[in-house]
Amino acid sequence: MHILVCDGTGCRSSQSGLISEMFRDELLRKGLKNEVQVIRTGCFGFCEKGPIVKILPDNTFYTQVRPEDTAEIIDEHIIKGRKVTRLLYLDPDTQEYVSDSKHMGFYKKQLRVALRNCGLIDPENIDEAIARDAYQALGKVLSEYTPEQTIDIIKRSGLRGRGGAGFPTGLKWEITGKNPADRKYVVCNADEGDPGAFMDRSILEGDPHSVLEAMAICGYCIGASNGLIYVRAEYPLAVKRLKVAIEQAHQYGLLGEHIFGTDFSFDIKLRYGAGAFVCGEETALIHSMEGKRGEPTNKPPFPSQSGYLGKPTNVNNVETFANVPVIILKGAEWFSSIGTEKSKGTKVFALAGKINNVGLIEVPMGTTLREIIFEIGGGIKNGKKFKAIQTGGPSGGCLTEKHLDTPIDYESLTAAGSMMGSGGMIVLDEDDCMVSVAKYYLGFIVEESCGKCAPCRIGNKRLYEILERITKGKAVPEDLDKLRNLCNVIRDTALCGLGQTSPNPVLSTLNNFIEEYEEHVFEKKCRSGQCHDLLYYVIDEEECTGCGACKRVCPVNAISGEKKQPHIIDQKICIKCGSCMEKCQFDAINLKNEYKSTTVSV
């Protein structure tokens, strides 16, 4: 028997480390150490209900396990064979406990290709990876296929880059492979800078060998014997597991000199990012790996022509690589049978925000947003109303109700005014202010712009200031036109992808939620009540006893009223200090997002 304990970042944060130790201790005490194995795995995906514990072979899926539950699981389940019902997942629709993850709404529509081993193996034990076919694809390629044949398989599979742009992977390998340079590099982009996304991180933490193996396959195809992984220093666990995995692969002769006894040699080194979003852009990433400031440069030359140390370099994303070994083993036809006409295979998304099932999901391309939000995601938190879903992070946009039936692929998301991006998906509900959301992303961009070109450095700052004026109720009608024009200028003139896509959150909210912008500008109203400056202290005539306490405390004499008569706040004078509300003993003063202009002049 096996006890799998999730050791992903989410579950670790709620004591999964302690849980696996307590399982081990308890097994030792009960003399079951040899019969039952405790395995720490990567993320299961269902982080919302973590810590997750899964028992094999009967596939029992326990959720929200606490350290004090471990003894009961051992006594009841492992020893007596009775499931601990209260720790099973309770289906919110049927109100029935579900024990096999296959039957949970969260997993039913998922298809795990890139995440195939996450949550199944101990990422720090190469034997478990090998038992699940790791390095078989590398062996097959080295013994049966030429580089050209291998590239042809990847091309026919239809695999496209998962880092955002969706460039065909096989084609990229072919271009870099044809370059006659003496030295070439394979680079894995593990910089994952989208704030609120953790797809790549989960793959590196849960199944690092799939990436190492694919990098070696890529090296064989393009004629490179050096690989580099550019990984964020903020991902200490991923770094640690990569180091362990590289060392174990070396011990087994799966990396290093003469792999599988062939002429092919390949080694992988780590390079660390240091907290700069723009370093996810491939030219900036390469400069950063050379020890410089991570500023992008114009393309061409593309990295495939002149990259790391001036040599041809093939840059691919973590998830792109994770797909490669399965494609080799199961065939191009198998992979291309999944997905839509132009987007093949699956995509991993980090689903978060105002949704019931926050977590990591992998679905076939062509799945609709509705399926993701309402079936896999279990709908909106606290029964609120769905408002928008943000995809593609700071480069993407917000989609609405009317896009819910859009099948997800590269083209359709772009056509809808957003983009695939690396896979962040943030669900927003009626309480979210769309202008504030756009401002949030612009704030991020202003901080992360490298400053090399003026449209991005200055333009985004101006965009941010306009948005700030709007949320503070200080905007004038022309600001809306200015906003749109400036967006277009930045998009058309910025040097790198960061600036070229940075107006997307603004443009997409302008297009889909113009009425909210207009309310802020013309009515000085924020319908969701998020913009503090557009909230008003209002006295409820019914509740007010006319005690006058508020009037005395108001620092700017904004309150007037006769004794024992309902008082009134002059919104023109009020500075929103909140003192009156604190003082009123009759709860007569409330914060409202509008006020009757008939009683007070603006």
Add this chain to the structure above:
Amino acid sequence: MSTKTNTENHIANECPYNGSLPEVEVKIKLTADKIEKIDAICRSFDNDPGELINVLHETQSEFGYLPAEVQDVIAQNLRIPVAQVYGVVSFYSFFTMTPKGEHPISICLGTACYVRGSEKILEEFKKELKIEVGETTPDGKFSINCLRCVGACGLAPVVMVGERVFGRVSPEGVKQIIAEYNN
């Protein structure tokens, strides 16, 4: 985020007329063994300028931060202008020129945490500790920083104190977190 304030601090320190500014003086005298330590780190990377970022990572994990004097020594070892070292240090938000608190507090401002109210949490920490982002309390106990997504979005909003992750933090919970480290 922190680097910006640090840059300003640094410039302020260089300015001869800043007597009235309350900036913390970060200048320290490096002892011989500290210099030796930096030398050793540089040597372990063959004094290769291409390894600058790795050198800085190691040095920062050794010293906790990268004051100007340390950057000087690194520049000499790698035979590059100190301006280049400073250029890299100030570019990347992971590198800091001011010492962090004994318990560095990082508030996640990633999107998932943002939509679940992390800005309010940040405001609460600033109010309770009476410091701004990138600053350290006068007793050296706490410092506040922001980060973007620690990968525990399911627990949003998330706060990290050192290596420890606190999930589903509410504005009311902020006091408790501080109290836990304050005795």
